[in-house]
Amino acid sequence: MPQLFTVKVINPSRTQNLHLNSISGESHVFHPSFFKSKVVKAGEDEWTTFDVVFLPRGPGLVRDTLxxxxxxxxxxxxxxxxxxxxxxxxxxxxxAKIPLNATYSPLITMYNPFETTLQITEMYSSGGDLHLELLSGQLQGSKSLWEIRPYETKPIARANFFGREAVNHTSFIRVKTNLGDTPSIVLPVEVEVSETSGLYLSRELLDFGILKSGETKSLPLFVLNSSPHTVHIKVCTCII
Known part of the structure; x- marks a missing residue:
C-alpha cells in the first residue's frame, strides 16, 4: 500500500539559478516523481518540490539513496x-518467468479484515500487455462479484499478461474500495520474458494462505516445455 511524501528542494544561492535535471535511485520500492519546477531561481526563499512514493514489496526495513x-x-x-x-x-x-509468446495468468485474491462487507469500487492495470479478467470470463459482472464478506478470502480477478518481447516487464494493478480512509492497494507485477528454451513453471510461488490446524489444501502447478525436445520429469521434491 503506497505512502507518499513531499520533498522540498531549496536553492541557497542568491546569484545563480539551480537547474534540476533528474532523480535516480537504486531500489524498486521508492519512486520519485518529476520536479514541480525544473529551475529554482536565485534569491531568498526560492524552492520547488517533488514527491516520493514508498511502495514496499515485503516486510522489513528498506533503505535507499536518491x-x-x-x-x-x-x-x-x-x-x-x-x-x-x-x-x-x-x-x-x-x-515470474515465461517464454516468449506465452501467457502468465495469476489469480488475484483479497481478504476482508473488517466486520462489514468490503466493496471493490475500481480495479485497473497500468501496462498495455497486462489485462484484468473476470473469473466468469465475461466483460462485465454484477456488483456482488466485487463484494467480500467479513473475514472472507475471495478471488476477485485474474491478471493476464502476454509476453510479446523478450525483456523484463513491470506493471501495476490498482485496487480501490468503498472505505474512504483506506488508501488504494497497488500490486507491482514483474515478469521476465525469455527466449531460452527449457522448462517454465506456471507460478513463481505457491501461496497456500492461512490454514487451520489439520486442514489440507492442494494447488495445481503446471510445467511448460518450450524446447523442441521431450523432457521426462522423474521426481518432484519439496524442501521446507
Missing part, C-alpha cells in the same frame, strides 16, 4: 521505510 542531479552537481538524499504485512493479504506478483 540522487538529485543538478547544474551544481549531484546530491544524495537518504530515504527509508518499513514494510508491514498487508491486512488484505495481497502480495506483489514478482519473480
Amino acid at each position: 540522487y538529485i542531479h543538478t547544474s551544481h552537481g549531484t546530491f544524495d538524499f537518504k530515504v527509508q521505510g518499513v514494510g508491514v504485512p498487508n491486512p488484505f493479504r495481497m502480495r506483489p506478483l514478482l519473480g
Whole structure:
C-alpha cells in the first residue's frame, strides 16, 4: 500500500539559478516523481518540490539513496521505510518467468479484515500487455462479484499478461474500495520474458494462505516445455 511524501528542494544561492535535471535511485520500492519546477531561481526563499512514493514489496526495513542531479552537481538524499504485512493479504506478483509468446495468468485474491462487507469500487492495470479478467470470463459482472464478506478470502480477478518481447516487464494493478480512509492497494507485477528454451513453471510461488490446524489444501502447478525436445520429469521434491 503506497505512502507518499513531499520533498522540498531549496536553492541557497542568491546569484545563480539551480537547474534540476533528474532523480535516480537504486531500489524498486521508492519512486520519485518529476520536479514541480525544473529551475529554482536565485534569491531568498526560492524552492520547488517533488514527491516520493514508498511502495514496499515485503516486510522489513528498506533503505535507499536518491540522487538529485543538478547544474551544481549531484546530491544524495537518504530515504527509508518499513514494510508491514498487508491486512488484505495481497502480495506483489514478482519473480515470474515465461517464454516468449506465452501467457502468465495469476489469480488475484483479497481478504476482508473488517466486520462489514468490503466493496471493490475500481480495479485497473497500468501496462498495455497486462489485462484484468473476470473469473466468469465475461466483460462485465454484477456488483456482488466485487463484494467480500467479513473475514472472507475471495478471488476477485485474474491478471493476464502476454509476453510479446523478450525483456523484463513491470506493471501495476490498482485496487480501490468503498472505505474512504483506506488508501488504494497497488500490486507491482514483474515478469521476465525469455527466449531460452527449457522448462517454465506456471507460478513463481505457491501461496497456500492461512490454514487451520489439520486442514489440507492442494494447488495445481503446471510445467511448460518450450524446447523442441521431450523432457521426462522423474521426481518432484519439496524442501521446507
